[in-house]
Amino acid sequence: MVRLPYTTALTTLFSYGLLFAFGQLRDFFRKFVDWFKAKNVKGYAPICLGLEDFYVRRLYLRIQDCFGRPIASAPDSWFDVVERTSNDNNKTLQCTSNTTRCLNLGSYNYLGFAAADEYCTPRVIESLKKYSASTCSVRVDGGTTKLHAELEELAARFVGKPAAILFGMGYVTNSAIIPCLIGKGGLIISDSLNHNSIVNGARGSGATVRVFQHNSPAHLEEVLREQIAGGQPRTHRPWKKIIVIVEGIYSMEGELCKLPEIIAVCKKYKAYTYLDEAHSIGAVGQSGRGVCELLGVDPADVDIMMGTFTKSFGSCGGYIAASKEIIQHLKQSCPAHLYATSMSPPAVQQVISAIKVILGEDGSNRGAQKLARIRENSNFFRSELKKMGFEVLGDNDSPVMPIMLYNPAKIPAFSRECLRQKVAVVTVAFPATPLLLARARICISASHTREDLMKALDVISRVGDLVGIKYFPAEPPKIAEADHDKLE
Amino acid sequence: MGRRGEPYYVEAAPPVDVNKNTEWFMYPGVWTTYILLLFFVWLLVLSVSGCSPGAAWTVVNLAHFAITYHFFHWKKGTPFAADDQGIYSRLTWWEQIDNGQQLTRNRKFLTVVPVVLYLIASHLTDYKQPMFFLNTIAVFVLVVAKLPNMHKVRIFGINADI
Numbered sequence A: 001m002v003r004l005p006y007t008t009a010l011t012t013l014f015s016y017g018l019l020f021a022f023g024q025l026r027d028f029f030r031k032f033v034d035w036f037k038a039k040n041v042k043g044y045a046p047i048c049l050g051l052e053d054f055y056v057r058r059l060y061l062r063i064q065d066c067f068g069r070p071i072a073s074a075p076d077s078w079f080d081v082v083e084r085t086s087n088d089n090n091k092t093l094q095c096t097s098n099t100t101r102c103l104n105l106g107s108y109n110y111l112g113f114a115a116a117d118e119y120c121t122p123r124v125i126e127s128l129k130k131y132s133a134s135t136c137s138v139r140v141d142g143g144t145t146k147l148h149a150e151l152e153e154l155a156a157r158f159v160g161k162p163a164a165i166l167f168g169m170g171y172v173t174n175s176a177i178i179p180c181l182i183g184k185g186g187l188i189i190s191d192s193l194n195h196n197s198i199v200n201g202a203r204g205s206g207a208t209v210r211v212f213q214h215n216s217p218a219h220l221e222e223v224l225r226e227q228i229a230g231g232q233p234r235t236h237r238p239w240k241k242i243i244v245i246v247e248g249i250y251s252m253e254g255e256l257c258k259l260p261e262i263i264a265v266c267k268k269y270k271a272y273t274y275l276d277e278a279h280s281i282g283a284v285g286q287s288g289r290g291v292c293e294l295l296g297v298d299p300a301d302v303d304i305m306m307g308t309f310t311k312s313f314g315s316c317g318g319y320i321a322a323s324k325e326i327i328q329h330l331k332q333s334c335p336a337h338l339y340a341t342s343m344s345p346p347a348v349q350q351v352i353s354a355i356k357v358i359l360g361e362d363g364s365n366r367g368a369q370k371l372a373r374i375r376e377n378s379n380f381f382r383s384e385l386k387k388m389g390f391e392v393l394g395d396n397d398s399p400v401m402p403i404m405l406y407n408p409a410k411i412p413a414f415s416r417e418c419l420r421q422k423v424a425v426v427t428v429a430f431p432a433t434p435l436l437l438a439r440a441r442i443c444i445s446a447s448h449t450r451e452d453l454m455k456a457l458d459v460i461s462r463v464g465d466l467v468g469i470k471y472f473p474a475e476p477p478k479i480a481e482a483d484h485d486k487l488e
Numbered sequence B: 001m002g003r004r005g006e007p008y009y010v011e012a013a014p015p016v017d018v019n020k021n022t023e024w025f026m027y028p029g030v031w032t033t034y035i036l037l038l039f040f041v042w043l044l045v046l047s048v049s050g051c052s053p054g055a056a057w058t059v060v061n062l063a064h065f066a067i068t069y070h071f072f073h074w075k076k077g078t079p080f081a082a083d084d085q086g087i088y089s090r091l092t093w094w095e096q097i098d099n100g101q102q103l104t105r106n107r108k109f110l111t112v113v114p115v116v117l118y119l120i121a122s123h124l125t126d127y128k129q130p131m132f133f134l135n136t137i138a139v140f141v142l143v144v145a146k147l148p149n150m151h152k153v154r155i156f157g158i159n160a161d162i
Helices: A006-036 A054-066 A120-131 A146-159 A170-181 A196-205 A217-230 A259-269 A291-295 A324-333 A345-359 A366-388 A410-420 A450-467 A478-487 B030-049 B053-074 B093-100 B105-124 B131-145
Strands: A002-005 A078-085 A094-104 A163-167 A187-191 A208-212 A242-247 A272-276 A304-308 A318-322 A400-404 A426-428 A439-443 B009-012
Touching: A002 A006, A006 A054, A006 B009, A006 B030, A054 A410, A094 A450, A120 A345, A146 A163, A146 A304, A146 A318, A146 A345, A163 A170, A163 A324, A170 A196, A170 A242, A170 A272, A170 A304, A170 A318, A170 A324, A187 A196, A187 A217, A196 A242, A208 A217, A217 A242, A217 A259, A242 A259, A259 A272, A259 A291, A318 A324, A345 A366, A366 A400, A366 A450, A410 A426, A410 A439, A410 A450, B030 B053, B030 B105, B053 B093, B053 B105, B053 B131, B093 B105, B105 B131
Parallel strands: A187 A208, A187 A242, A242 A272, A272 A304
Antiparallel strands: A002 B009, A078 A094, A163 A318, A304 A318, A400 A439, A426 A439
């Protein structure tokens, strides 16, 4: 739930209308300019129907330089951003050989494992020498090494489930598993702000998909009651199974899921639960075990727990943790396990080492320090931004904080001006977020020092004033209040 | 608009609509923007051409007819190619909004706007021909296109699939 000034809503809608109108006008004239160009592919259907790529061509490409910026170093708290130039108004971009050293506020580097780490990197290099960069084989063939077995057991233990299975890619973990768990005749109820991978998996499964209002256990109950009473679409037979899919931390909102209430509703109506902890595993919770630990939910109550290794562990790939029977079924039926190359052994070793650091099994308390630091950093940053008058979403303890921009013109303005001041931020617009709610998303890391955060706050405050995104009144500084009290 | 000097805030709950092409219509401020846009275009037409107010409203009504007919009832599909896998590629925008539900508040509002424009334009031109005839055609086509019985109907195969 965001609160925006009414005039901002009006001006944002008007701006998008203007952009749309200009895009249509340009398309109209382009039709005339291209009328006389030779069409040498007679009889073939066009690749895109007229309207399909409108958004990409006329809106996205105009501010293309704010997205997908290449970097030239490891994504640590400071990194090198490659400068790009364009000769044709951002339609194509060319990389130059210059780089700028910027503060990294965009990488999902929650625990600081993205750059070389004193415990993980030597072990990764050793495993690279021993097992080579790729097994060049599928898991069921010759692709399961000792490391894979160790990580599966370690991931299950970390999360609190009996067994786990690994995949080489985080997106594929959702989109290839959901079709193995449910098919035609089943019902998937997913949160309205779920990630594209879940949407893709749900569509690919063939089950009926229903959406419930973001993070609203009351609406979930309403949808469940309606669907259970109605049954399957035409035949009205009872559903074969019902799975409710939610995420731990929603990456565009920074919000935590209302997990205890949702689990209670699901248990009442006997629906299965699937928790996607891509952003919360390793980043929240007393010992980094994710949103279950933070909210006091027993992992045995969630049927399937999914997570990725890309964010907090500095590696690649994903895992599913569930009961032994489910994992056994997945190992025999999931195409991502049976036909995809297994995870690269050094990447597996990185995750094993990262989990050992987090659990403290490497013999030091760096893991606990990192967890405390990320919690402190996130809470400090969020409260300071709120005090300055920005509209910041997300709950306390969540390392993801979106700053609302709303107006489409403020997206490139904020992004480019911050880059000029050597702070790299990620801005997100339609269609990744709803139309009115464009935002700049800040991801705090345990490797950010207090000086880094102060610099970031200073730059963001100045740019925020320039761009005009301090929608709430700023809190007055504390000194004025103390003086006022003295006078009384 | 709220207490003196303080902006008036509205709450924007993310809508449940999965179709990115139509969910922007569920937000607060959309109806007001639409009405304000029509009003400002009328002012623009008046100031640029210097014609009578009634003729300006007729121009606005006919332009509104052309634009809304093209974008609501002619263009099919969505501006995002890969994201929705083409499940809406046979539906016009009008058929997509509110997930295909008929007679919702948004639909009722959008049906009333051409009628109100017609009444204003006809009244201010004193129901004289030829403006009256053109305005009547505009409102007739737009209102018929928005009736619930016309959902997914393609008369004489006009605008039928690709």
